[in-house]
Amino acid sequence: MSTALAPDSPAASTREAPGRPERPRxxxxxxxxxAALAVIALGVFAxxxxxxxxxxxxxxREGDLNPGGIVPGDVALPAGGTALVLGLxxxxxxxxxxxxxxxxxxxAPRWRITLVxxxxxxxxxxxxxxxxxxxxVDLGTLLQTMMVLxxxxxxxxxxxxxxERAGVINIAIEGQLLFGAFGAVLIGSMAGxxxxxxxxxxxxxxxxxxxxxxxAIGYQVQQIIVGVxxxxxxxxxxxxxxxxxxxxxxxxxxxPLRLPTLRIPVLADLPVIGTVLFEQTILVYLMFLIVVGLTxxxxxxxxxxxxxxxxxxPRAADTVGIDVNxxxxxxxxxxxxxxxLGGATLTIGTGVxxxxxxxxxxxxxxxxxxxxxRYHPVGALLAALVFAxxxxxxxxxxxxxxxxxxxxxxxxxxxxxxIVTLFAVAGVVGRVRVxxxxxxxxxxx
Amino acid sequence: xxxxxxxxxxxxxxxxANDAIDLVVEPGEIHSLLGENGAGKSTLMNxxxxxxxxxxxxxxxxxxxxxxSGPGDAMRAGIGMVHQHFMLVPPFTVAENVMLGHExxxxxxxxxxxxxxxxxxxxxxxxxxxxxxxxxxDLPVGAQQRVEIVKALSRRAEVLVLDEPTAVLTPQETDELxxxxxxxxxxxxxxxxxxxxxxxxxxxxxxxxxxRRGKVVGTADPTADQTDLASLMVGRAxxxxxxxxxxxxxxxxxxxxxxxxxxxxxxPVLDRVDLDVHEGEVLGVAGVQGNGQTxxxxxxxxxxxxxxxxxxxxxxxxxxxxxRQILDAGVGFVPEDRTHDALIADFTVAENxxxxxxxxxxxxxxxxxxxxxxRERATAEVAxxxxxxxxxxxxxxxxxxxxxxxxxxxxxxxxxxxxxxxSQPTRGVDVGSIEFLHRRIIAxxxxxxxxxxxxxELDEVIQLSDRIAVMYRGAILGIVPATEDRDVLGLMMAGxxxxxxxxxxxxxxxRTADSTLAHEGEPA
Numbered sequence: 001m002s003t004a005l006a007p008d009s010p011a012a013s014t015r016e017a018p019g020r021p022e023r024p025r026x027x028x029x030x031x032x033x034x035a036a037l038a039v040i041a042l043g044v045f046a047x048x049x050x051x052x053x054x055x056x057x058x059x060x061r062e063g064d065l066n067p068g069g070i071v072p073g074d075v076a077l078p079a080g081g082t083a084l085v086l087g088l089x090x091x092x093x094x095x096x097x098x099x100x101x102x103x104x105x106x107x108a109p110r111w112r113i114t115l116v117x118x119x120x121x122x123x124x125x126x127x128x129x130x131x132x133x134x135x136x137v138d139l140g141t142l143l144q145t146m147m148v149l150x151x152x153x154x155x156x157x158x159x160x161x162x163x164e165r166a167g168v169i170n171i172a173i174e175g176q177l178l179f180g181a182f183g184a185v186l187i188g189s190m191a192g193x194x195x196x197x198x199x200x201x202x203x204x205x206x207x208x209x210x211x212x213x214x215x216a217i218g219y220q221v222q223q224i225i226v227g228v229x230x231x232x233x234x235x236x237x238x239x240x241x242x243x244x245x246x247x248x249x250x251x252x253x254x255x256p257l258r259l260p261t262l263r264i265p266v267l268a269d270l271p272v273i274g275t276v277l278f279e280q281t282i283l284v285y286l287m288f289l290i291v292v293g294l295t296x297x298x299x300x301x302x303x304x305x306x307x308x309x310x311x312x313x314p315r316a317a318d319t320v321g322i323d324v325n326x327x328x329x330x331x332x333x334x335x336x337x338x339x340x341l342g343g344a345t346l347t348i349g350t351g352v353x354x355x356x357x358x359x360x361x362x363x364x365x366x367x368x369x370x371x372x373x374r375y376h377p378v379g380a381l382l383a384a385l386v387f388a389x390x391x392x393x394x395x396x397x398x399x400x401x402x403x404x405x406x407x408x409x410x411x412x413x414x415x416x417x418x419i420v421t422l423f424a425v426a427g428v429v430g431r432v433r434v435x436x437x438x439x440x441x442x443x444x445x
Numbered sequence: 446x447x448x449x450x451x452x453x454x455x456x457x458x459x460x461x462a463n464d465a466i467d468l469v470v471e472p473g474e475i476h477s478l479l480g481e482n483g484a485g486k487s488t489l490m491n492x493x494x495x496x497x498x499x500x501x502x503x504x505x506x507x508x509x510x511x512x513x514s515g516p517g518d519a520m521r522a523g524i525g526m527v528h529q530h531f532m533l534v535p536p537f538t539v540a541e542n543v544m545l546g547h548e549x550x551x552x553x554x555x556x557x558x559x560x561x562x563x564x565x566x567x568x569x570x571x572x573x574x575x576x577x578x579x580x581x582x583d584l585p586v587g588a589q590q591r592v593e594i595v596k597a598l599s600r601r602a603e604v605l606v607l608d609e610p611t612a613v614l615t616p617q618e619t620d621e622l623x624x625x626x627x628x629x630x631x632x633x634x635x636x637x638x639x640x641x642x643x644x645x646x647x648x649x650x651x652x653x654x655x656x657r658r659g660k661v662v663g664t665a666d667p668t669a670d671q672t673d674l675a676s677l678m679v680g681r682a683x684x685x686x687x688x689x690x691x692x693x694x695x696x697x698x699x700x701x702x703x704x705x706x707x708x709x710x711x712x713p714v715l716d717r718v719d720l721d722v723h724e725g726e727v728l729g730v731a732g733v734q735g736n737g738q739t740x741x742x743x744x745x746x747x748x749x750x751x752x753x754x755x756x757x758x759x760x761x762x763x764x765x766x767x768x769r770q771i772l773d774a775g776v777g778f779v780p781e782d783r784t785h786d787a788l789i790a791d792f793t794v795a796e797n798x799x800x801x802x803x804x805x806x807x808x809x810x811x812x813x814x815x816x817x818x819x820r821e822r823a824t825a826e827v828a829x830x831x832x833x834x835x836x837x838x839x840x841x842x843x844x845x846x847x848x849x850x851x852x853x854x855x856x857x858x859x860x861x862x863x864x865x866x867x868s869q870p871t872r873g874v875d876v877g878s879i880e881f882l883h884r885r886i887i888a889x890x891x892x893x894x895x896x897x898x899x900x901x902e903l904d905e906v907i908q909l910s911d912r913i914a915v916m917y918r919g920a921i922l923g924i925v926p927a928t929e930d931r932d933v934l935g936l937m938m939a940g941x942x943x944x945x946x947x948x949x950x951x952x953x954x955x956r957t958a959d960s961t962l963a964h965e966g967e968p969a
Contacts, residue, residue, distance in 0.1 A: 320547070
C-alpha cells in the first residue's frame, strides 16, 4: 500500500506511525535463565574446585596425525581459575543479551544463536573443569561415547521427522527401535552374519510401522494412543521371545554379533575427531548419509514438497491430485525402517546380544530430539548429539577414581541427560512449528 | 472452452443435493451461479471438479462427455477451481504453492527458477504483483486469492470456478477481483462465479442461473432487478431495503476512552480508541478485516487481558473486570466466528441458548441446572427467531449456518440488555435470514439499547447504522453519519481521513484510487 498511497495519503501524515514494536512480555526469559546458569557456574563450579587443583584435557594422542604437534596433547588448566573466567564470560553474554532485549534491540537470530552456543560451550567447559578437577578428561573417549549413544537417538529422531512431516504422530519409535534391535540379532544369529542382521532390522521394524499406519491412517485411531500401545506390544512380544526361544538356545537365536568397524585411512588419524567420525561401523556412516539425503529430499525435491504439503494442509494436497494417505503410508513405513536401523545399532552395532527392554526409553528421547531439532533432519541430529553428550558425560564422571573430581552423587549424574532434555525443549528453542496437520487423520469428503 | 452440465443429480442418503441440474457456460463468459447457502451450488461444483461422483447426468466439455474420478482428472481437462477456503499451504512460498502437484524438476531436484518464472509471467499478465518467494501465510487474503488464481491458470485452466470468492475481500479487493474476472473472460476463459451477493452478480455476470434447493429455478440477465433475483433465490418475496425509522438517540451509554491493546509482539493492535454510543442508536464499525475490530469487541467484553484505557457503561468502569462480570452487567455479545467462539457444536440447541446464563436463575443455581426452565426458554426462543431445527434437543451442529446464527443472536438478545455488541451478525447467512436478523437488531435499538455492530461488509454497516466509525490499523479514523458517500467510506477503510477521503471523492479520484490499492497490509 505504501507505494499507492504515498502521494496522497493524508492518513499517514496526520496519524503518527506505530513506533518500534514494544518488547514482548517474555523478553527477559532467556537472559534471566542464562544469567542464573552463569551464577551457578561462578558460585558452584569456580568456587567448588579444590584449591590449586588442575583439570587436564587430553586432546591429541600418541600416533595421531598431528604434524608438528599443532594440537597439544594434554592441556592442564587450573580448575578454579578456568571456571571463574568462563563463568564471567557466561555472565557477560547473559548481560549483553538482557540489555539488548530490554532496550528492544534484539540481535539478528544468527548472532543470538551464536552467542547462546558460545555460552553453552563455555558453561559446559566450566562444568567439566569442576567435575573433573584433579583428574583428566579424555575428549576423544568422551566424544566417542557420545557418538555411540547418539546414533540410535538420531535414527529414531529421523524416523519421527519422516512420519510427522507427513502428518502422522510417531510415538512408536521406541517399539520400532526395539523390534529393530531384536530382528537384527535374531535373524543375524540364525544366518550367522551381522550383515544379514543389518538387513533384517529395518524389515522387522516395518511390522510396527505397518501396524501404526494401519491404525492411524486406515482406521483413524488416535495416534498417540496407537503409538503407546504399539510400544507396549513391542516390549511384550520381544520379552516373550527373549524369555523363551532366545534363552533356550542363545547360540542359535541370540548371539552377540558385531558389524565390522570401517576405518577410513588418514582421516581416522586426526586428533580428537578422527575415531569419532571416521572409525565407525557402517551404521554411523549410514546415519550421516540419511541426514544429508533426507534434508535434500525434504526441501529440494518433488517428493519432499508433497510430503510437507500433506503434513501441513492435506486437503490442499488432495485438490492438486496428491494421494494423501498413500504418501502417509509410505512415510510411516520409511520412518519405521530408519528406526529399525537405529535399533540395530543397539545390538549388532555395538556387539551385544539382545536384552529385555534394551531400548530403555531411547525412543522417547529421540522424539524429544525431533522436536528440539524442529522437525529438521540436521536439527534432529544435533539434538541427538546434545542428549548423547549429556549421557556420555554422566558415564564418564561415574567412572572417575574415588577422590578425584567434584564428587557429584551418581544419582544426580543419572538425571543429567533428562535435565538437559527439559531445558533444551522448554527454554532454548522457543516455539517450534509443528506440521499443521500432524496427528489429524485425513478423511475425504 | 464450453462447459455443459446435463441433468446432474447428486444424492446424499435421502437428501437430493442436486436435482437434474442443467447448466451451459459458453467460452469467454462469466456465468453466475446464484443461490442461498445450502442450495447445492458447492455440491454441483464439487461434482464438476471430480470431488463427488454424480448419481446421474453428464459433464460435457466442448460437446464431448468427460468423466472425472478425482481433481487431477478435472485439472487435466482444463478445469480450475478457487475454493472458498483457500487450498494453499500456509508456510509454503507462492511459487511452491503454485507448482505443488505438477512440479517442474531438473536433475531430480525441484526447479524453483522455472516455478518462479511461471508465477511472474502470469502475475504480470494480470497485474497481480505477486512475489514468488513471499510466504503465503504472510500475505493478505486478497493476495492469497490471487495466488489461487495463478495456481489454476498455471495449470492452463480454461474453465475457472470461483466459489464465493468475495466472502473474504474488502470492497476494493472485490472491485479488483471483478476487474481480473473481466480480463480473464476477455482472454477466453470461461468463469463460473458462485455467490449469494446480488450486487456482485449484477456488476460482473454475463448470465445468471439461480439455484434453489438443488434445482435450477430460473435464469436471468444481469439487468434483472435485485429484488426479483432475491425473490427467485429465496422462493418468496423479500425486501432488501431495511426501512428503519430514524434513531432517537438518548444519553451517552457507552464511553470508550484511550482504549489500547498490544499483541504478544508488542505491536499496538488497538490504538487509543475513543468512542461514544448513545442509547437507542446503532454505531457501525466498518473496516477491512484485521484492523482492530476483533480486538475492540474482545476488549469491550473483557476478553483482552492487556487492554488499557477506559470503558464506561452507564458510568461503570469495565476495564479490569472479567467477562462474567461484564456479561452480568447486561452486555449481549455475538462473536464474529460463530463456530469457534459462539457455539459448542455437540451441545443441543437448548444448551447453547443458555450458555451465558446457565449459572443463574431461572436456568441454574448452585451445582444444578433446571432443565424445565431451559426447555421452556429454548422453545420460546426457537419460535420467536424461527430457528429451523427438528427439536430443541438436536445438536446445534446439525443446523444450517443461518439457523446457527439465529441461535447465537437469540441467546444474546434474549434478556434485558444495557449494551448489544454484534460482530459480523450475518456472516454466511442467507438473504431471507439476513432480513430477519437485521430487523431484530433494529428492534433492539428501538427499545433504547445502545448497539455496536462490527462488520466487514460495508453494505451491512451502511444499512444498519446511524453513525459509522471506520477502523484502520487499530485506530478509529473518523466517525461519520450513515448517510456518508459509499466511496468516502471505501477510501477511509484504505486509510484516508474523513476530510481527505471527501476531497478525493469530490475531485473524482475515488474510483481510480481503488485499483491502485494493491499492496494491502504493508506499513504506510
